[in-house]
Amino acid sequence: MKNSKYILLGIAAVVCAIVLARAYTYKYRSQDTIVVTGLGETEFSSDLIVWSGTLTAEAQNVAAGYAEIEQSKQKVQKSLEDKGIPAAAVVFEFVNVDKQYTPVYNASGNWAGQRFTVESPDVEKVETVSREISSLIAQGVSIEAYAPDYYYTKLDDVKMGLIEKASADARMRAEKIAVNAGTKIGSVASARMGVFQITGANSNEEFSAGGSFNTANRNKKARITMRIEYRIR
Numbered sequence: 001m002k003n004s005k006y007i008l009l010g011i012a013a014v015v016c017a018i019v020l021a022r023a024y025t026y027k028y029r030s031q032d033t034i035v036v037t038g039l040g041e042t043e044f045s046s047d048l049i050v051w052s053g054t055l056t057a058e059a060q061n062v063a064a065g066y067a068e069i070e071q072s073k074q075k076v077q078k079s080l081e082d083k084g085i086p087a088a089a090v091v092f093e094f095v096n097v098d099k100q101y102t103p104v105y106n107a108s109g110n111w112a113g114q115r116f117t118v119e120s121p122d123v124e125k126v127e128t129v130s131r132e133i134s135s136l137i138a139q140g141v142s143i144e145a146y147a148p149d150y151y152y153t154k155l156d157d158v159k160m161g162l163i164e165k166a167s168a169d170a171r172m173r174a175e176k177i178a179v180n181a182g183t184k185i186g187s188v189a190s191a192r193m194g195v196f197q198i199t200g201a202n203s204n205e206e207f208s209a210g211g212s213f214n215t216a217n218r219n220k221k222a223r224i225t226m227r228i229e230y231r232i233r
Contacts, residue, residue, distance in 0.1 A: 032231070032232045033189050033229050033230060033231055033232060034174045034177050034178060034185060034229070034230045034232060035227065035228070035229045035230075036170045036173040036174045036177065036227075036228060036230070037170065037173075037194075037225055037226070037227045037228075038165075038166040038167055038168065038169035038170025038171070038172075038173060038225065038226045038228065039165075039166055039169055039223070039224075039225055040161070040162035040163065040164070040165030040166035040167075040169065040223070040224050040225070040226070041162070041165070041221060041222065041223045042158065042161065042162060042165070042221070042222050043201050043219065043220065043221045043222075044152060044158065044219075044220060044222065045123075045152075045218060045219050045220075046123055046150035046151055046152050046217075046218050046219070046220065047121055047123065047151075047152055047153055047154070048119070048120070048121055048123070048150070048151040048152065048153055049118075049119070049120055049121075049122075049123045049126045049127060049148050049149070049150055049151075049218075050117060050118070050119045050148065050149045050150075050151065051117070051118045051126050051127075051129070051130045051145075051146070051148040051149075052115060052116065052117045052118070052145075052146050053076075053115070053116055053133070053143050053144060053145040053146060054113050054114065054115045054116075054143065054144045055069055055072040055073060055076065055113065055114045055115075055116065055141065055142065055143055056069075056111070056112070056113045056142045056143070056144060057069050057072070057111070057112045057113075057142060058110070058111050058112075059110055059112070060110070061110065062097055062110050062112070064110075065097060065110045065111070065112035066095060066097075066112060068112070068142075069095055069112050069113075069114050072114075072140075072141045072142065072143070073092060073114065073116075075136060075139050075140075075141050076116065076136060076141065076143070077090065079135065079136055079139075080118065080129065083125070083128075083129050083132075084122075084125055085118060085120065085122075085125065085126065085129060089118055089119055089120045090116060090117070090118050091116065091117050091119070092114060092115075092116045093114060093115045093116070093117075094114070095112055095113070095114045096112065096113045096114070096115075097110055097111070097112045097113075098110070098111045098112075098113075121153075123150070123218065126148065127148060127218070130145065130147075130148050133145045147216065149215040149216070150215055150216070150217060150218045150220075151215060152220065155198075155222075158222050159196060159222075159224065162196075162222060162223070162224040163193065163224060163226065166193075166224050166225055166226035167191075167226050167228065169226075170226050170227075170228040171185075171228070171230075174228070174230045178230075178232070183232050183233070184232070184233055185230040185231070185232065185233070186230060186231040186232060186233035187230070187231050188228055188229065188230060188231075189229040189230065189231050190228070190229040191226060191227070191228045191229070192226070192227045192228075193224065193225070193226055193227075194224055194225035194226065194227065195207075195208075195209070195210065195211035195224075196211050196222070196223075196224050197211055197212045197222065197223040197224070198212055198213050198214050198220055198221070198222050198223075199212050199214050199217075199220065199221050199223070200214050200216065200217030200219070200220060200221070201217065201219040201220055201221045202219075203217065207223075
């Protein structure tokens with residue numbers, strides 16, 4: 001009886017050891033993964049330009065200031081139309097008037113300003129116009145012009161394409177690691193997308209932790225990363 005008891009206890013111990021070993025092995029294998037980061041990049045040219053400027057005037061009274069601004073406005077409108085910019089692409093904001101003072105705080109006149117914005121898909125044409133601002137100055141227009149901003153209206157398509165590229169790049173990297181390790185990759189355990197970066201093409205512009213969105217360059221580069229964890233099988 002005693003021998004039988006010891007035999008049963010021994011069998012039970014062996015069974016428990018096998019169960020625990022298999023459980024440990026399963027746990028280890030279930031946590032055995034490969035983590036890689038894939039990169040997707042592409043370059044593209046902007047398809048929308050926004051150019052702005054401000055017409056200014058100084059006069060002794062408000063009426064004279066408004067009149068000077070109106071004359072400048074008409075010259076700008078005609079100049080843009082002559083260069084092929086439709087009136088619908090140009091927006092003039094309200095006229096802003098400020099009282100000007102001399103150092104002894106006696107009223108010396110008024111300053112008037114009116115901002116205008118040109119928004120157009122004809123990037124080449126508006127870009128050329130923005131560089132020829134001296135022709136308006138030669139006509140007596142007091143104007144402050146700003147550098148154009150460049151945009152792309154199909155960024156969602158670009159982003160989706162980059163996600164595909166980055167995911168494919170990540171899988172290729174994972175497969176190479178698996179081959180060198182003598183194993184194969186299985187299903188995706190987790191995936192996380194990095195921030196969307198848009199910088200000027202051929203520039204040394206730095207990336208931002210919150211994502212870059214360049215509007216200063218006509219030609220741009222978009223970049224995205226995908227961090228993917230693959231199970232091993």
